[in-house]
Amino acid sequence: MMMEIELSDIVTSVNGRDKGKCFFVIDMADNFVYLCDGKTRRLEKPKRKKLKHVRIETKSGCRAAEKIRSRQKVTNSDLRRALAEHLANQLGDEGGM
Numbered sequence: 544m545m546m547e548i549e550l551s552d553i554v555t556s557v558n559g560r561d562k563g564k565c566f567f568v569i570d571m572a573d574n575f576v577y578l579c580d581g582k583t584r585r586l587e588k589p590k591r592k593k594l595k596h597v598r599i600e601t602k603s604g605c606r607a608a609e610k611i612r613s614r615q616k617v618t619n620s621d622l623r624r625a626l627a628e629h630l631a632n633q634l635g636d637e638g639g640m
Contacts, residue, residue, distance in 0.1 A: 551607075551612045553601050565600060565626050566597075567580070567611060569617075578591075581623035600629070605628065606625070
């Protein structure tokens with residue numbers, strides 16, 4: 544069963560030069576998502592990518608995700624911090640000692 548990608552989800556790019564990178568979905572239109580990570584893709588210039596070229600990682604409940612969902616002002620540093628936490632948690636889960 545395929546999970547539906549929604550606003551504020553954390554996704555991974557599966558195609559293109561940004562393959563393997565994590566992003567927040569900050570907007571959606573037709574078959575496209577608009578992605579930001581706060582560093583290489585900032586809020587001022589989100590990456591437009593086809594839905595089929597991203598894979599959902601997680602439904603995030605962090606503060607940045609809440610701000611995106613409620614259409615509040617979110618900053619690039621909010622996104623960077625949230626993605627760093629997500630990646631740290633992911634590495635921690637896979638470490639398994």
